[in-house]
Structure formats: C-alpha cells, structure tokens
Amino acid sequence: MRFVHTLVVCTTCLVPALGHAAAIQSDVSVNFDTAAELQSTVDQFRDDLGANNGNAPVNGDPNGRRQIDWDGAPDAISDPNPFPGDFFNFNAFPRARGIEFQETGDTTGFELSATEASGTPPVFGQPNDFVPFSPERLFTPVGGNTFDVHFFDPADQVTPALSRGLGVVFSDVEEANITSMTFYDIDNNVLAKRYAKTGKNQSLSFLGVIFDEAVIASVSFEVGSSIFDGDGFLDPGDKVVMDDFIFGEPVPIDLAPVPLPAGAVLLLTGLAALGWRRKAQKA
Numbered sequence: 382m383r384f385v386h387t388l389v390v391c392t393t394c395l396v397p398a399l400g401h402a403a404a405i406q407s408d409v410s411v412n413f414d415t416a417a418e419l420q421s422t423v424d425q426f427r428d429d430l431g432a433n434n435g436n437a438p439v440n441g442d443p444n445g446r447r448q449i450d451w452d453g454a455p456d457a458i459s460d461p462n463p464f465p466g467d468f469f470n471f472n473a474f475p476r477a478r479g480i481e482f483q484e485t486g487d488t489t490g491f492e493l494s495a496t497e498a499s500g501t502p503p504v505f506g507q508p509n510d511f512v513p514f515s516p517e518r519l520f521t522p523v524g525g526n527t528f529d530v531h532f533f534d535p536a537d538q539v540t541p542a543l544s545r546g547l548g549v550v551f552s553d554v555e556e557a558n559i560t561s562m563t564f565y566d567i568d569n570n571v572l573a574k575r576y577a578k579t580g581k582n583q584s585l586s587f588l589g590v591i592f593d594e595a596v597i598a599s600v601s602f603e604v605g606s607s608i609f610d611g612d613g614f615l616d617p618g619d620k621v622v623m624d625d626f627i628f629g630e631p632v633p634i635d636l637a638p639v640p641l642p643a644g645a646v647l648l649l650t651g652l653a654a655l656g657w658r659r660k661a662q663k664a
Contacts, residue, residue: 412580438477479535479631487525545629548589
C-alpha cells in the first residue's frame, strides 16, 4: 500500500509542472451554395471566439478575436501586384492583426483579387468558379498551393504568439481530401488536421477549429490542386481561393498557458491505471 500512496502523490505532482491538455471547443467543416446560407455558421464561429478586438497594435481581450476580410487592402497590393505576407503583422491601425502568411513548398508569394473599380478583372478572372463571401477581394498563394500562418503579438510584432482558434472561408472546393488546415503547437506538434467540405462549383466552404486555450502557434494550409501562377490558374486541378480569416486574439507566448504534451497525458493515464491496479490487487 505504501507504493500505491507514493505513486499517486508523484503523479499529482507532475500536473502543475507540465500544464494541462487543451481540448477542442468547436470543430466546424461545412459547405453551402451561397454566402447567405453560410452566414450563420460564420457568425456562430465568431461568437464562439468572442468579441472583435479590432485592428489596433495593443493586446486585446484574450477571450476575443481578430479577423481579415481583405476588402480594405489597397489596389497597390492587389492583382496584378503581390500581397506582402506580413501586411497584417504591423505596428499601426488598421493593419495590426497579429498574423503573418509565410510561403512553403513551391509557393513564391501571395495575391489578392482586384476590385471591379480597379480596371483589373475581379475574382482572379474566374467569375465562373469563384464567388466571395464578403465582397469583393479573395486571397490565394502564388506558384504553389501550400503556405503557413503564424501568430504574433499585436503589440510587439516580433514576439511569437498563440491563438485559440482559426476559421477560414474557402471558395469553390470541389475535390475531397485536398484542401486542408493542420494546426500546430509551439513545439510543432500536430494538434489537429481538418479537410474542407466539398460542394458544387462556386459554393463556399468554412473550416475552423477552436481550442479551450491559446495553444495554436501556426497553421499549415494546402489549398486545392490547381496552381495560380500570377496570371491565372493552371489546369487541370481544383481551383480554390480563400476569403475571411477569423482567429482568436494572438496571446504572447510568455502570457499563454502551457499545455500538457500528449506524451505526458499518456504517462499520467498509465501511472494512474497502474496505481489502481496495484491497489485492487492488494485489496
């Protein structure tokens, strides 16, 4: 019995040192034919993340959110011009969102679609494929179909941050098990991987995950199978672009909770089970 008592005490002592496991609070993957049909799902995801903290370079409510709809971006960083991946990791209103887009794989940059008023064809010249959720700009990687999102302290743009969740609107997802988001913690461990739900041509998909704590350091994207080369989409393949990004307030890493590693969860579970087994054997 002395061994069991010691084991239980030691198991308990491990918990404060290692933290606790983050749980998924919201897990959404839907597809609708129109923006009006999708609206309530997006609104609910926003509500689940909390109030909009705005676009100022300050630390907002950690239980709030920030978001990007792309539509306030100037023509100078829209089609046919490149979009800088760090545009929304900036130290002034209204660009201070605490999020940065980084190329991976063959991706060489990013681009926003043009507005009707600019004189450049909108929706990347693909009106028979893409419709925006919040008119009228859309977002795509260039040269490849992968990229990463990283979070930074909105008040200090060089300090990495963690977010509770991220949800994204995708336009025209028609091929299954390609368009996806993979969520990583600060140690590059996979927290979750989710695929966008498919639908008809010109339909809209929403994909998002919210955890009960700020644990997401980065998110890797794979978007469709057709590549945008800066002039148009290369066939064959599924042409997919993105609209709104909605994410939990980026919390500086030194202020964020320390989640319990998956291995530690298994260790604690195993130790607890061993303790109960030995106790039962001695009873």
